[in-house]
Amino acid sequence: MLNLAHACVTEEINGPGRRFTLWVQGCPGTCPGCFNPGLRPFEPRRLVAPADLAAEAAAAGLLDGVSLSGGEPFAQATPLAAFLDALRAQPGAGLLTALAFTGYDHPALAAGPAPWQELLARLDLLVAGPYVAAEAAALPLRSSANQRLVALTPAGEALKRRAEARGPGGFQVLLDARGEVLLTGFPPPGVAEKLRGALLG
Secondary structure, three states: OOEEEEEEEEEOOOOEEEEEEEEEEEOOOOOOOOOHHOEEEEOOOEOOOHHHHHHHHHHHHOOOOEEOOOOHHHHHHHHHHHHHHHOOOOOOOOOOOOEEOOOOHHHHHHOOHHHHHHHHHHHOOEEEEEOHHHHHEEEEEEEEOOEEEEEHHHHHHHHHHHHHHHHHOOOOEEEEOOOEEEEEEEEOOOOHHHHHHHOOO
16 A cells, blocks of 8 residues: 555646656655655555556546655655556556656665665656755755756656756645645745745634
8 A cells, every 4th residue: 555645736846747746655864954844754644555546647637647756755665666557557658757756866776675676667767865955956856956867768868858948946836636735846945834824824
Protein backbone atom coordinates (compact mmCIF):
# COMPACT_ATOMS: atom_id res chain seq x y z
CA MET A 1 0.00 0.00 0.00
CA LEU A 2 1.05 3.55 -0.69
CA ASN A 3 0.86 6.07 2.14
CA LEU A 4 -0.10 9.36 0.50
CA ALA A 5 -0.46 12.87 1.82
CA HIS A 6 -1.92 14.30 -1.40
CA ALA A 7 -2.63 13.40 -5.02
CA CYS A 8 -3.88 15.80 -7.70
CA VAL A 9 -3.26 17.10 -11.22
CA THR A 10 -0.81 19.99 -11.54
CA GLU A 11 0.04 22.12 -14.57
CA GLU A 12 3.72 22.89 -15.31
CA ILE A 13 4.62 23.50 -11.64
CA ASN A 14 5.76 19.99 -10.67
CA GLY A 15 7.25 19.21 -14.05
CA PRO A 16 6.49 20.02 -17.69
CA GLY A 17 2.92 19.63 -18.88
CA ARG A 18 -0.16 18.29 -17.14
CA ARG A 19 0.96 15.83 -14.51
CA PHE A 20 -0.62 13.56 -11.91
CA THR A 21 1.42 14.54 -8.86
CA LEU A 22 1.77 12.48 -5.69
CA TRP A 23 3.07 13.63 -2.32
CA VAL A 24 3.97 10.60 -0.23
CA GLN A 25 3.86 10.74 3.54
CA GLY A 26 7.13 10.16 5.37
CA CYS A 27 10.72 11.31 4.95
CA PRO A 28 13.87 10.29 6.84
CA GLY A 29 15.51 13.67 6.10
CA THR A 30 15.68 16.62 8.46
CA CYS A 31 16.56 19.47 6.08
CA PRO A 32 16.34 22.84 7.87
CA GLY A 33 13.82 25.01 6.04
CA CYS A 34 11.97 22.01 4.56
CA PHE A 35 9.04 23.19 2.42
CA ASN A 36 6.82 20.27 3.51
CA PRO A 37 7.63 19.59 7.18
CA GLY A 38 4.19 18.07 7.72
CA LEU A 39 5.11 15.26 5.34
CA ARG A 40 8.12 14.11 7.37
CA PRO A 41 6.42 11.86 9.95
CA PHE A 42 5.96 8.22 8.99
CA GLU A 43 2.33 8.17 10.05
CA PRO A 44 -0.66 6.81 8.13
CA ARG A 45 -2.50 9.37 6.00
CA ARG A 46 -4.25 7.91 2.97
CA LEU A 47 -3.44 4.26 2.34
CA VAL A 48 -4.17 3.19 -1.23
CA ALA A 49 -3.29 0.20 -3.39
CA PRO A 50 -1.01 1.03 -6.36
CA ALA A 51 -3.54 -0.36 -8.87
CA ASP A 52 -6.36 1.74 -7.39
CA LEU A 53 -4.23 4.88 -7.57
CA ALA A 54 -3.34 4.07 -11.17
CA ALA A 55 -7.05 3.89 -12.00
CA GLU A 56 -7.54 7.26 -10.28
CA ALA A 57 -4.73 8.78 -12.34
CA ALA A 58 -6.14 7.34 -15.56
CA ALA A 59 -9.57 8.81 -14.71
CA ALA A 60 -7.98 12.27 -14.42
CA GLY A 61 -7.93 12.52 -18.21
CA LEU A 62 -5.16 13.29 -20.65
CA LEU A 63 -1.82 13.51 -18.84
CA ASP A 64 1.74 14.24 -19.91
CA GLY A 65 3.19 12.36 -17.00
CA VAL A 66 3.51 11.64 -13.30
CA SER A 67 5.53 13.49 -10.66
CA LEU A 68 6.51 11.87 -7.36
CA SER A 69 7.15 14.18 -4.44
CA GLY A 70 6.77 14.15 -0.71
CA GLY A 71 7.99 13.30 1.75
CA GLU A 72 10.61 11.04 0.23
CA PRO A 73 9.43 8.90 -2.72
CA PHE A 74 12.29 6.42 -2.33
CA ALA A 75 11.02 5.59 1.16
CA GLN A 76 8.08 3.94 -0.66
CA ALA A 77 9.97 2.73 -3.70
CA THR A 78 8.27 -0.65 -4.11
CA PRO A 79 4.63 0.53 -4.15
CA LEU A 80 5.55 3.54 -6.32
CA ALA A 81 7.20 1.25 -8.87
CA ALA A 82 4.04 -0.89 -8.85
CA PHE A 83 1.91 2.24 -9.33
CA LEU A 84 3.95 3.33 -12.35
CA ASP A 85 3.72 -0.15 -13.87
CA ALA A 86 -0.05 -0.26 -13.33
CA LEU A 87 -0.56 3.20 -14.78
CA ARG A 88 1.56 2.55 -17.85
CA ALA A 89 -0.45 -0.63 -18.44
CA GLN A 90 -3.62 1.46 -18.82
CA PRO A 91 -4.78 1.92 -22.44
CA GLY A 92 -2.97 4.86 -24.04
CA ALA A 93 -0.78 5.55 -21.01
CA GLY A 94 2.40 3.80 -22.09
CA LEU A 95 4.22 7.00 -23.09
CA LEU A 96 3.66 8.87 -19.84
CA THR A 97 6.87 10.30 -18.40
CA ALA A 98 7.78 9.96 -14.74
CA LEU A 99 9.91 12.22 -12.60
CA ALA A 100 10.72 12.21 -8.90
CA PHE A 101 11.88 14.80 -6.38
CA THR A 102 14.27 13.20 -3.89
CA GLY A 103 16.59 14.23 -1.12
CA TYR A 104 19.13 11.62 -2.24
CA ASP A 105 21.72 12.18 -4.94
CA HIS A 106 21.77 9.95 -8.01
CA PRO A 107 24.91 7.92 -7.14
CA ALA A 108 23.46 7.03 -3.72
CA LEU A 109 20.23 5.80 -5.32
CA ALA A 110 22.03 3.86 -8.04
CA ALA A 111 24.15 2.09 -5.42
CA GLY A 112 21.26 1.63 -3.01
CA PRO A 113 18.99 -1.32 -2.22
CA ALA A 114 17.08 -3.16 -4.93
CA PRO A 115 13.76 -1.32 -4.38
CA TRP A 116 15.49 2.03 -4.99
CA GLN A 117 17.02 0.73 -8.20
CA GLU A 118 13.67 -0.68 -9.34
CA LEU A 119 11.97 2.70 -8.94
CA LEU A 120 14.92 4.48 -10.53
CA ALA A 121 14.61 2.21 -13.58
CA ARG A 122 11.02 3.43 -14.10
CA LEU A 123 11.86 7.16 -13.97
CA ASP A 124 12.79 9.52 -16.78
CA LEU A 125 13.99 12.50 -14.73
CA LEU A 126 15.31 12.88 -11.21
CA VAL A 127 15.37 16.13 -9.24
CA ALA A 128 18.09 15.03 -6.86
CA GLY A 129 19.65 16.30 -3.67
CA PRO A 130 18.57 17.66 -0.29
CA TYR A 131 17.35 21.20 0.19
CA VAL A 132 20.20 23.28 1.61
CA ALA A 133 18.98 26.61 2.98
CA ALA A 134 22.43 28.21 2.69
CA GLU A 135 22.33 27.49 -1.07
CA ALA A 136 18.74 28.64 -1.64
CA ALA A 137 18.24 29.62 -5.28
CA ALA A 138 15.45 29.99 -7.83
CA LEU A 139 16.20 27.31 -10.43
CA PRO A 140 14.04 25.20 -12.73
CA LEU A 141 12.33 22.54 -10.54
CA ARG A 142 14.81 23.21 -7.72
CA SER A 143 15.08 25.48 -4.71
CA SER A 144 18.76 25.16 -3.77
CA ALA A 145 21.87 25.29 -5.95
CA ASN A 146 23.21 21.88 -4.88
CA GLN A 147 20.22 20.05 -6.36
CA ARG A 148 20.57 18.52 -9.82
CA LEU A 149 18.32 17.58 -12.73
CA VAL A 150 19.41 14.08 -13.80
CA ALA A 151 17.98 12.75 -17.06
CA LEU A 152 17.71 8.97 -16.97
CA THR A 153 16.19 8.38 -20.43
CA PRO A 154 15.87 10.24 -23.74
CA ALA A 155 12.38 11.30 -22.61
CA GLY A 156 14.02 12.61 -19.45
CA GLU A 157 16.42 14.68 -21.54
CA ALA A 158 13.40 16.25 -23.29
CA LEU A 159 11.75 16.94 -19.91
CA LYS A 160 14.93 18.55 -18.63
CA ARG A 161 15.15 20.82 -21.67
CA ARG A 162 11.50 21.85 -21.29
CA ALA A 163 11.96 22.60 -17.60
CA GLU A 164 15.08 24.66 -18.20
CA ALA A 165 13.42 26.58 -21.03
CA ARG A 166 10.46 27.44 -18.81
CA GLY A 167 12.75 28.80 -16.13
CA PRO A 168 12.42 28.95 -12.34
CA GLY A 169 9.58 29.78 -10.06
CA GLY A 170 5.84 29.47 -10.07
CA PHE A 171 3.42 28.01 -7.59
CA GLN A 172 -0.20 26.91 -7.35
CA VAL A 173 -2.80 26.68 -4.61
CA LEU A 174 -4.90 23.58 -5.20
CA LEU A 175 -7.53 21.36 -3.65
CA ASP A 176 -6.52 17.71 -3.56
CA ALA A 177 -8.88 14.76 -4.04
CA ARG A 178 -10.00 15.00 -0.41
CA GLY A 179 -10.65 18.76 -0.49
CA GLU A 180 -7.48 19.71 1.39
CA VAL A 181 -5.75 22.96 0.43
CA LEU A 182 -2.29 22.38 -1.03
CA LEU A 183 0.42 24.92 -1.82
CA THR A 184 2.81 23.48 -4.37
CA GLY A 185 5.71 24.67 -6.47
CA PHE A 186 8.34 27.22 -5.60
CA PRO A 187 6.67 30.23 -3.93
CA PRO A 188 8.61 33.32 -2.84
CA PRO A 189 9.61 33.48 0.85
CA GLY A 190 6.70 34.14 3.17
CA VAL A 191 3.91 32.98 0.84
CA ALA A 192 3.33 29.69 2.68
CA GLU A 193 3.07 31.47 6.04
CA LYS A 194 0.64 34.06 4.63
CA LEU A 195 -1.52 31.33 3.13
CA ARG A 196 -1.63 29.37 6.39
CA GLY A 197 -2.52 32.56 8.27
CA ALA A 198 -5.34 33.37 5.84
CA LEU A 199 -6.78 29.87 6.07
CA LEU A 200 -6.59 29.72 9.84
CA GLY A 201 -7.69 33.33 10.37
